[in-house]
Amino acid sequence: xxxxxxGPIDAVGEAALRAALQRIAPIPDAQWASFRSIASRQSxxxxxxxLQAGEPARLIGFCTSGLFRMYYATPSGEEYNKSFCGxxxxxxSYSSLLLDAPxxxxxxxxxxxxxxxxxxxxxxxxxxxxxxWERIGRVLIEQLYIKKETRERELLILSAEARYRQFLxxxxxxxxxxxxxxxxxxxxxxxxxxxxxxxxxxxx
Numbered sequence: 232x233x234x235x236x237x238g239p240i241d242a243v244g245e246a247a248l249r250a251a252l253q254r255i256a257p258i259p260d261a262q263w264a265s266f267r268s269i270a271s272r273q274s275x276x277x278x279x280x281x282l283q284a285g286e287p288a289r290l291i292g293f294c295t296s297g298l299f300r301m302y303y304a305t306p307s308g309e310e311y312n313k314s315f316c317g318x319x320x321x322x323x324s325y326s327s328l329l330l331d332a333p334x335x336x337x338x339x340x341x342x343x344x345x346x347x348x349x350x351x352x353x354x355x356x357x358x359x360x361x362x363x364w365e366r367i368g369r370v371l372i373e374q375l376y377i378k379k380e381t382r383e384r385e386l387l388i389l390s391a392e393a394r395y396r397q398f399l400x401x402x403x404x405x406x407x408x409x410x411x412x413x414x415x416x417x418x419x420x421x422x423x424x425x426x427x428x429x430x431x432x433x434x435x
Contacts, residue, residue, distance in 0.1 A: 238272045244295040244347050255370045256363040269353040275340040282338040288327035290348045294320050297344020303336045312417040317405045391420050392428050
């Protein structure tokens with residue numbers, strides 16, 4: 232895992248993370264103090280990998296600013312984007328965390344980014360201390376499953392143009408910050424095909 236600048240979490244980032252988690256379950260102050268003790272801040276420069284395929288996954292990150300892509304790479308070097316994450320999103324290789332196995336995909340910063348991170352093993356140790364943590368852990372996994380199933384449906388059922396419109400609806404302002412060739416890879420089409428779709432939409 233490649234990153235720079237670890238340190239204590241800042242007040243703004245802490246507030247954002249706590250708000251995100253408390254949308255799932257109320258967290259008593261004493262429990263938050265326990266969680267806060269296992270969290271730290273990381274700065275990741277643009278183009279730097281936070282996690283690379285084949286590395287052990289240990290951390291869950293919460294993005295307080297910036298942009299990331301998650302992608303698979305073939306032995307021949309072809310890359311296929313599976314997802315993008317921005318501010319207020321959680322990032323991790325969850326299957327690798329659950330299986331205690333090397334990551335199957337890579338996570339790369341597409342802009343200078345800031346994360347609050349915590350070790351999954353330490354987070355799991357909180358499950359027995361208060362029911363809020365087990366509920367939060369379960370719901371985070373459920374949300375990931377819904378996102379995965381939605382993504383599969385889009386790729387299998389929707390046209391390329393419909394997939395692009397869904398992409399714009401889902402990622403909103405982030406779309407403008409993502410290079411077009413990365414968007415094309417995410418949609419499963421060529422950059423040329425994406426340019427044609429964009430022209431049709433702009434002319435429509």
